[in-house]
Amino acid sequence: xxxxxxxxxxxxxxxxxxxxxxxxxxxxxxxxxxxxxxxxxxxxxxxxxxxxxxxxxxxxxxxxxxxxxxxxxxxxxxxxxxxxxxxxxxxxxxxxxxxxxxxxxxxxxxxxxxxxxxxxxxxxxxxxxxxxxxxxxxxxxxxxxxxxxxxxxxxxxxxxxxxxxxxxxxxxxxxxxxxxxxxxxxxxxxxxxxxxxxxxxxxxxxxxxxxxxxxxxxxxxxxxxxxxxxxxxxxxxxxxxxxxxxxxxxxxxxxxxxxxxxxxxxxxxxxxxxxxxxxxxxxxxxxxxxxxxxxxxxxxxxxxxxxxxxxxxxxxxxxxxxxxxxxxxxxxxxxxxxxxxxxxxxxxxxxxxxxxxxxxxxxxxxxxxxxxxxxxxxxxxxxxxxxxxxxxxxxxxxxxxxxxxxxxxxxxxxxxxxxxxxxxxxxxxxxxxxxxxxxxxxxx
Amino acid sequence: xxxxxxxxxxxxxxxxxxxxxxxxxxxxxxxxxxxxxxxxxxxxxxxxxxxxxxxxxxxxxxxxxxxxxxxxxxxxxxxxxxxxxxxxxxxxxxxxxxxxxxxxxxxxxxxxxxxxxxxxxxxxxxxxxxxxxxxxxxxxxxxxxxxxxxxxxxxxxxxxxxxxxxxxxxxxxxxxxxxxxxxxxxxxxxxxxxxxxxxxxxxxxxxxxxxxxxxxxxxxxxxxxxxxxxxxxxxxxxxxxxxxxxxxxxxxxxxxxxxxxxxxxxxxxxxxxxxxxxxxxxxxxxxxxxxxxxxxxxxxxxxxxxxxxxxxxxxxxxxxxxxxxxxxxxxxxxxxxxxxxxxxxxxxxxxxxxxxxxxxxxxxxxxxxxxxxxxxxxxxxxxxxxxxxxxxxxxxxxxxxxxxxxxxxxxxxxxxxxxxxxxxxxxxxxxxxxxxxxxxxxxxxxxxxxxxxxxxxxxxxxxxxxxxxxxxxxxxxxxxxxxxxxxxx
Numbered sequence: 015x016x017x018x019x020x021x022x023x024x025x026x027x028x029x030x031x032x033x034x035x036x037x038x039x040x041x042x043x044x045x046x047x048x049x050x051x052x053x054x055x056x057x058x059x060x061x062x063x064x065x066x067x068x069x070x071x072x073x074x075x076x077x078x079x080x081x082x083x084x085x086x087x088x089x090x091x092x093x094x095x096x097x098x099x100x101x102x103x104x105x106x107x108x109x110x111x112x113x114x115x116x117x118x119x120x121x122x123x124x125x126x127x128x129x130x131x132x133x134x135x136x137x138x139x140x141x142x143x144x145x146x147x148x149x150x151x152x153x154x155x156x157x158x159x160x161x162x163x164x165x166x167x168x169x170x171x172x173x174x175x176x177x178x179x180x181x182x183x184x185x186x187x188x189x190x191x192x193x194x195x196x197x198x199x200x201x202x203x204x205x206x207x208x209x210x211x212x213x214x215x216x217x218x219x220x221x222x223x224x225x226x227x228x229x230x231x232x233x234x235x236x237x238x239x240x241x242x243x244x245x246x247x248x249x250x251x252x253x254x255x256x257x258x259x260x261x262x263x264x265x266x267x268x269x270x271x272x273x274x275x276x277x278x279x280x281x282x283x284x285x286x287x288x289x290x291x292x293x294x295x296x297x298x299x300x301x302x303x304x305x306x307x308x309x310x311x312x313x314x315x316x317x318x319x320x321x322x323x324x325x326x327x328x329x330x331x332x333x334x335x336x337x338x339x340x341x342x343x344x345x346x347x348x349x350x351x352x353x354x355x356x357x358x359x360x361x362x363x364x365x366x367x368x369x370x371x372x373x374x375x376x377x378x379x380x381x382x383x384x385x386x387x388x389x390x391x392x393x394x395x396x397x398x399x400x401x402x403x404x405x406x407x408x409x410x411x412x413x414x415x416x417x418x419x420x421x422x423x424x425x426x427x428x429x430x431x432x433x434x435x436x437x438x439x440x441x442x443x444x445x446x447x448x449x450x451x452x453x454x455x456x457x458x
Numbered sequence: 459x460x461x462x463x464x465x466x467x468x469x470x471x472x473x474x475x476x477x478x479x480x481x482x483x484x485x486x487x488x489x490x491x492x493x494x495x496x497x498x499x500x501x502x503x504x505x506x507x508x509x510x511x512x513x514x515x516x517x518x519x520x521x522x523x524x525x526x527x528x529x530x531x532x533x534x535x536x537x538x539x540x541x542x543x544x545x546x547x548x549x550x551x552x553x554x555x556x557x558x559x560x561x562x563x564x565x566x567x568x569x570x571x572x573x574x575x576x577x578x579x580x581x582x583x584x585x586x587x588x589x590x591x592x593x594x595x596x597x598x599x600x601x602x603x604x605x606x607x608x609x610x611x612x613x614x615x616x617x618x619x620x621x622x623x624x625x626x627x628x629x630x631x632x633x634x635x636x637x638x639x640x641x642x643x644x645x646x647x648x649x650x651x652x653x654x655x656x657x658x659x660x661x662x663x664x665x666x667x668x669x670x671x672x673x674x675x676x677x678x679x680x681x682x683x684x685x686x687x688x689x690x691x692x693x694x695x696x697x698x699x700x701x702x703x704x705x706x707x708x709x710x711x712x713x714x715x716x717x718x719x720x721x722x723x724x725x726x727x728x729x730x731x732x733x734x735x736x737x738x739x740x741x742x743x744x745x746x747x748x749x750x751x752x753x754x755x756x757x758x759x760x761x762x763x764x765x766x767x768x769x770x771x772x773x774x775x776x777x778x779x780x781x782x783x784x785x786x787x788x789x790x791x792x793x794x795x796x797x798x799x800x801x802x803x804x805x806x807x808x809x810x811x812x813x814x815x816x817x818x819x820x821x822x823x824x825x826x827x828x829x830x831x832x833x834x835x836x837x838x839x840x841x842x843x844x845x846x847x848x849x850x851x852x853x854x855x856x857x858x859x860x861x862x863x864x865x866x867x868x869x870x871x872x873x874x875x876x877x878x879x880x881x882x883x884x885x886x887x888x889x890x891x892x893x894x895x896x897x898x899x900x901x902x903x904x905x906x907x908x909x910x911x912x913x914x915x916x917x918x919x920x921x922x923x924x925x926x927x928x929x930x931x932x933x934x935x936x937x938x939x940x941x942x943x944x945x946x947x
Contacts, residue, residue, distance in 0.1 A: 067531065340879075356864065371879035374846075380874035382885065389861035397885040399876040 026060050028081040033169060036084070045141040045149055052168035055160075062162045071347040071379045072289050072318045074163070078261065082232050084172060085115040085201035092196035095226050097122060100192070107440075108187025109134075114194045116172035116203045131183035131215075137174035137206060148176060152208050154238045154267040158293035158322070163263050167204055167236045174207035177219075181212035181242075188218040188248075188438055193235060195223070200230040200259075208238045209247070213271075216246035218438060223253045223262065230259035239268040239276065243298065246275040248437045252448070253284045258314065260286035265293070272298025272327070279436050280307040281445055282317045283452050289318040289347075296323075296330040296358070304333045306432045308445075310452045311344030311376070318347035325358040328388075332362070337432045338369040339425055340376035341456060350395070351383040358388050365395040370402060370428060372421070372456075422453040477774075480709030480739055483569045487598065487680055490547035496520060499652050502547045506621045506655075509628065519641045519651035526645050532808040533837045533869060534777050536750065539715060546653045548598040548680040569677065570595055592617055594658040594674045596687055601656045606670065615699075616661040617672055620688055623659035630661055634692050638721035638758040638785070646717040646779075647754040650686045654719065657687035662697035662728075673702035676716075678738075678749065684715035691721070693728035695761070700731040705774070707739040711747045713776060722757035724764035726788065730757060731767045734782075738774035743832070745804030748776025755782035759791030759817075767794035768811065776805060781839065783812035786820035786848075793822040801834035801866070810840035810871075815851035815881070822852070828859035830866040837868075842883055843875040851878065855885040 022030075033053050040046045061078060062069035088096075096114045100122070111134060112122040118136040125134060140148045158164045179185065195203055209219055225231060239247055253262060262284075268276055280290050294303055309317045323332045338346040348367040369378040382395035402424050410420035429449045436442040490501045499520050503513040528538070550563060592606035594617065601619030610617050616627060623631050641651045658674045678685045693699055707714065716738065722730050732755075741748025751774075757766035768782040778801075784793025795811040807830075813822035822842065830836035836859060844851040859868035874883050900910035 369876075371876070371881075374879040376879060377875070377877040379876075380872075380883075380885070382870075382872060384870040385867070386859070386861065386869065387867045389864055389866070395870070395885070397872070397874050397883070399874065399881055399883040401879060401882070 023061065023075055025078050025081040029166070030057065032081065032084060036170065043141060044144050044146065048149065048153065049169045052165045056162050056165040056169060059162055068161070068320065068349070071345070071349070072287070072316065077287055078232065082200045082202040082230070084170060085195070085197065085203050087117055088114040088196060093119065093122065095196050096192075096194040099194070099224060099226060106190055108185070108189050110190040110192065111175050111177070112192045112194070113173055113175070113205055115196055115201070116193075116205050118173050118175055129183065129185055131180035132185060133178045135176045137171065137176060137208075140176045148208070151210060151240050152176070152206060152238060154240075154269065157267040157269060157295055158265060158291070161265070161291075161293075163234055164236060164265055167206055167234045167265065170202075170204040170234070171206040171236075172204050174205045176208045176210070178210045179212050179215040179217055181214060183212065183215045185215075185217040188220045188441060190220045190222065191237075193223050193233075195225045195227065195231040195233065197227040197229045197231050200232075202232040202234070204234045206236040206238070208240070210240045211242060211245040211247055213242040214244040215242070218248035218250070220441060221249065221251040223251075223256075223264070225255040225257065225260060228255070228257050230257070231261070233260070233262040233264070235263070236265045236267060239266070241268070241270045241274040241276065243271045244273045245271065247277070249276070249278040250281075250436060250441055250445070251279070251290065252281040252445070253288065256284040256286050256288075258285040260284070262286065262288045264288075264290045266291070268292070268294040268303070270294065270296050270298065270301045270303060272300060274298070274301045276301075276303040277435065277437065278305050279433070279445070280305075280319070281448060282307065282319070283310040283448055285313060285315045287316040289320065291318075291320040293322045294324070294332075296325050296327045296332070299327045299329040301327070302331045304435060305335070306435045307336045308429045308432050308449060309336065309338040309346055310429075310449065311339065311346055312341040312456065314343050316345045316347075318349075320347070320349040322351045322353065323363070324353040324355065325361045325363065326355045328357065328359045328361065330358070330361055332364070334365040334367075335432055335435070336367045337429055338367070338378060339372065339429065340369060340378055341372040343373070343375035345376070346378045348379070348397070349381045349383070351385065352393055352395070354386040354388050354391050354393065356387040359390045361388065361391040361393065363391070363393040367397045368428075369399045370425065371399070372402075418457045422457055425453055426450065477709060477739055479706035479737065482708040482710075483565065483679055485550050485563070485565055485569070485679060487548045487550050489545045489680065489683070492545055492682070493542040494544070494546060494653070498546050502653055502655060505547060505549075506624070508624055511632070512624060515636070515641070516652050519648050520653075522642050523645070523648040523652055526642075526648060529645050532779055532839070533835060534779060534806045534808050536713070536777055539750070543682065544715060545680065545683040546686065547655055548683045550597055569597075569679075570675065592670055592672050594619060594672075596656055596658070596674060596676045598678060598680050598683055598685060601658070610669070613666050613669055614663040615666060615668055616659065618659055620654075620657040620659050620690070623690075627659070627661065630692065631659070631690070634690055634721065634723055636721075638723060638756050639719050639754050644754060646752040647719050650688060650717050650719045650754070653684075654686045654688040657689040657718070658691075659689075660691040660699060660701065662693045662699045664695040664697060666697050668697070668699040671700050671702055673704065676703070676705040678707040678714055678716065681710055682712065682714070684717065686716075687718045689718070689720040691730055691732070692723045693725065693730050695725045696727040697725075698729045701733070703732070703734045704737070706737050707749055709739055709742075709747065713741075713748055713750055715750045716752070716775075718753045720753070720755040720782075722766055724757065724759050724761075724766050724791075726761035727763045728761075729765040729767075732757070732769070732782070734768075734770040734772075736770065736772045736774055736778070740774045740803060740805050741776040743803045745776065745833075748805070749774065751775035751778045751780065753780040755780060756785065757783065757793070758785045759788050759793065759820075762788040762817070763790045764788050765792040765794075767796075769796040770798070772797065772799040772807060772809060778805075778807045778809050780809050781812055783814065784822060785814045785816065786822065787816045789817040790819045791817055792820065795822075795824045795826070797826045798829070799827070799836055800829045800831075801836045802832045803834060804832065805834040807835065808837040808839055810838045812841040813843070813853060814841070815844040815848035815853070818847070818849045820848055820851050822854075824853070824855040824857065826857040828857070828868055829862065830859065830868045831862040833865045835867040835869070837871060839871040841873040841875070842885070843873075844878050844881040844883070846877045848878055849880045851881040851883075853883045855883075
C-alpha cells in the first residue's frame with residue numbers, strides 16, 4: 015500500500031530554521047530541553063491542516079504560506095506607540111501588565127498598584143530560574159496535548175508574565191493583560207503567560223491583543239490558568255486593530271481544582287484569521303466553568319472557536335454559549351467538545367452555538383461534540399443556523415425603522431444575550447460598545 | 459439521571475449472549491480460492507458470467523483499492539484485517555443460480571424458515587393477516603430465491619438478484635451502477651466494487667406504486683467468508699417503493715467482514731423508503747467473533763420533489779460503520795433518517811447519516827437514538843451541509859443517547875455546515891428529563907413512577923419506530939419497550 019508522506023511546506027521549513035537559530039542563542043536551561051521537545055512534537059506532524067479533525071475548517075497549512083520572523087525586542091518608537099495607545103484609554107482601576115512585541119515591559123506596567131499577595135514575574139525570568147514547579151504549571155501538561163500550535167508556542171515563547179495570587183487574595187479590580195504588536199515588518203509573536211490562583215483567591219483577567227502597525231502579524235498566544243480549591247477566575251479576551259492580513263491563534267488552558275469557578279468571555283470582531291481555542295479540565299469536584307462568546311465576522315474574515323472541556327472529576331457543571339453573526343464572505347467555525355471521563359458522574363454539561371447569516375456568501379461550520387463515558391450525567395448540545403426573524407423585522411419596519419437599523423437592533427439583542435454573563439460592569443459596557451460599533455460600521 | 463430498571467432489563471434481553479440466530483447450517487458450498495487478487499475478481503466475474511465491461515469495472519476498482527489507505531477516523535478499534543485470509547465468494551452448491559422456488563435446496567429453505575422468513579409464496583398467501591412481502595434471499599455470496607417476481611412483473615416492477623439484472627437489464631445497471639456511490643468513494647466501497655457478489659436490484663417504472671413491500675434477507679453462513687453485496691434501487695418518476703432489509707449470521711469465533719454498498723436513485727416525484735433491521739452476530743460478551751459491518755449506503759434524490767427515507771434498527775455486528783446518506787440534488791427534495799442503535803457486550807457502533815443539501819427548498823430530518831450498555835461504544839456521527847445554491851435548505855436534527863452501566867461510552871459528533879444564508883439548521887439533543895407535570899399527571903392516575911416514566915418515554919421513542927413498516931413490527935416490539943430515561947444528548 016502506498017504510504018502517504020506530506021512534503022514540508024515552505025513555512026514549515028522556515029520554522030525549522032528559525033528554531034535552530036533560536037536554540038543556538040539559548041543558554042543551557044531545563045526549559046531549553048523542553049523547547050526542543052516541544053518543537054519535536056510540532057515537527058512530527060507539521061502545521062495543522064484540514065485532514066486533522068480539530069483543524070478541518072481552519073487549514074493553517076494553507077493559510078500560513080510564510081512563517082514570519084520572530085519579532086525583535088521593541089525599540090523606543092514602538093514603546094512610545096504602545097504608551098500612546100494606553101494613554102488614550104480611560105485610566106485603569108486595577109493593575110495593568112504590558113507586553114510589547116512579545117516582551118514583558120515592567121516599566122509600562124503598573125506594578126506599584128499590585129495588591130498584597132499578588133506577585134508578577136517575567137516569563138523569561140521564571141524560566142531562567144529553572145523552578146520545575148513553575149515550568150510544570152506553564153507547560154500545563156495533558157491540556158491540549160497533541161495540539162500543534164500549542165507545541166509551537168512552547169518551543170518559541172518569547173515572553174509573558176507569571177502572575178501568582180496567594181491563598182485567599184481577592185483582587186477587586188480587573189487586571190489588564192495587554193499584548194501589543196507594533197510591527198514595522200511582518201512578524202511572528204509568541205507569548206505564554208500563567209495565572210496561578212491560590213486556594214480561595216479570585217481575580218479577573220482582561221486579556222487584550224492590540225495591533226498598532228496595521229501590518230501582517232502571526233500571533234500565537236497561550237494563557238494558562240491553574241485554580242486551587244475554591245478559587246474563582248473571570249476572563250475576558252478581545253482583539254483590536256488587527257488588519258485583514260493578520261493571523262491570531264489564542265489558546266486558553268485551564269485546570270480547575272475542587273469548588274472553583276471559571277468564567278470566560280471572548281469577543282472576536284477583527285478582520286483576518288482568528289482562532290481562539292480553549293482546553294479546560296475539571297480536576298476536582300463541584301466546580302463550574304462557563305465559556306461565552308460573541309463572534310462578528312464580515313468581508314473575508316475567518317473566526318474559529320474551538321473548545322475542549324474535559325470532566326475528569328464528578329459533580330461539575332460546564333456551559334458554553336456562543337453567538338456568531340456572519341456578513342460578507344466570512345467563515346465562522348464553532349467546534350465544542352465535552353468529554354466526560356469514566357467516573358465523572360453527575361456531570362452537567364450544556365453547549366449552545368447560534369449563528370445568524372446576514373449575507374449569502376458567508377459560511378458557518380458547527381461541530382458540537384460529546385464524548386461520554388459515565389452513565390449518570392446530563393449533557394446536551396444545540397446548534398442553530400438561520401436568519402433574522404422576518405416577523406420581527408417587519409414589526410420594526412412597520413414602525414418606521416429603516417431595515418439596517420432594525421437589523422442592528424435585533425442583532426444587538428442577539429449578542430447581548432452572551433455578553434450579559436460578564437461580571438464587571440465597565441467591561442460589559444465596553445463589550446456592548448464594541449458590538450454597537452461593529453453594527454454601526456455595517457449600517458453606514 | 460441513570461437508566462431505569464425496565465430499560466436495563468430490556469437491553470439485557472437483547473444481550474449478545476442471547477443471540478438467537480447463531481445456528482450454523484450444514485450446506486455444502488463452492489468457494490473461490492482464499493485471498494484477494496485480480497484472479498479472485500476475475501473468478502467472481504466469471505462465476506456470474508458477467509459481460510466484459512463489468513469485469514473491467516471490477517478490476518479498475520480493485521486496482522484503485524490497492525492504492526487506498528484503510529480509514530482510521532471513526533471511533534472503532536479492531537486489529538488490522540487480513541484481506542488475504544478471506545473467501546470472497548461462496549455459494550451453496552445445490553443452488554448455482556436463482557431459479558424457481560421449487561428448485562431451491564430444501565435445506566436452504568429450512569434455514570430461512572428457522573429465521574422466520576418464509577420463501578414459499580403459498581405459505582405467505584395462506585397467512586391472511588399479514589400483507590404480502592416479496593423476498594430476495596441472499597445466502598453468502600448468491601441470491602438463492604426471489605419471490606413474487608411474476609406478480610411484480612405485472613406492474614412492470616423489476617425485483618431480482620443483481621446477477622440476473624446484469625444479464626436481463628444491462629442498460630439499467632450500466633446507467634445507475636456506481637452513480638450514487640462512485641467506485642472510489644471510500645475504502646470499503648471500492649473493495650465492494652471489486653468483489654461484490656450478489657444483492658438485489660429493484661426498478662420501479664414511472665408512476666407505479668409498488669404493490670407490496672420488497673425485502674432482502676442476508677445470511678452469512680460459511681466461515682472465513684466476507685459478504686459483499688450490492689443493492690441498487692431505482693424509483694422512476696412518480697414511483698414509490700418500500701424496501702426492507704434483514705441480516706443475521708451464525709455464531710463464530712472469528713470476525714467476518716461484511717462490506718456492502720446500497721445505492722438508491724429517486725427521480726422526479728419518486729419516493730423510496732428503506733428500512734433495515736440489522737442483526738448480524740455481535741460476537742460474545744468478551745468481544746470474540748462477530749461481524750464487521752462496514753457498509754456504504756447512499757440515496758440520491760436526483761430530480762425535483764424526490765424523497766428518500768432511511769430507517770434503521772441496529773442491534774447486531776461487532777463493529778458497525780455505516781452512514782446512510784441522502785444527496786438532496788433535486789429542488790424540493792426531502793431526506794429522512796430515523797435510527798435506533800443499541801450496543802451491548804463489546805460492540806462498537808459508529809453510525810449516523812449525511813444530508814447533503816444541493817437543491818433549492820430541500821428539507822431533511824434526522825432522529826437518532828443510541829443506547830449503549832455493557833462495555834460497548836456507541837457513536838453518532840452526522841453531517842448536515844448546505845451548498846451555496848441550496849436556497850432555503852432546512853434541517854432538523856435530534857440525537858439522543860443513553861448509557862447503561864459505567865463501562866460503556868456514548869458519543870455525538872455532528873458536523874453542521876451551512877454555506878447559504880437562507881439555510882435554517884437546528885440541531886438539538888434533548889436531555890431525557892421528563893417533565894414533572896407529565897409524571898405527576900400519570901402518577902395521579904395511579905401509575906407508579908417507573909410505569910409513568912416508561913409510558914412517557916415510549917411515546918417519545920415511537921417517532922422512530924412508527925417509521926418502520928408493519929412487517930418489522932415484531933422485531934420492533936422488543937425495542938419499543940426500551941425507555942430512554944436518563945439519556946444524554
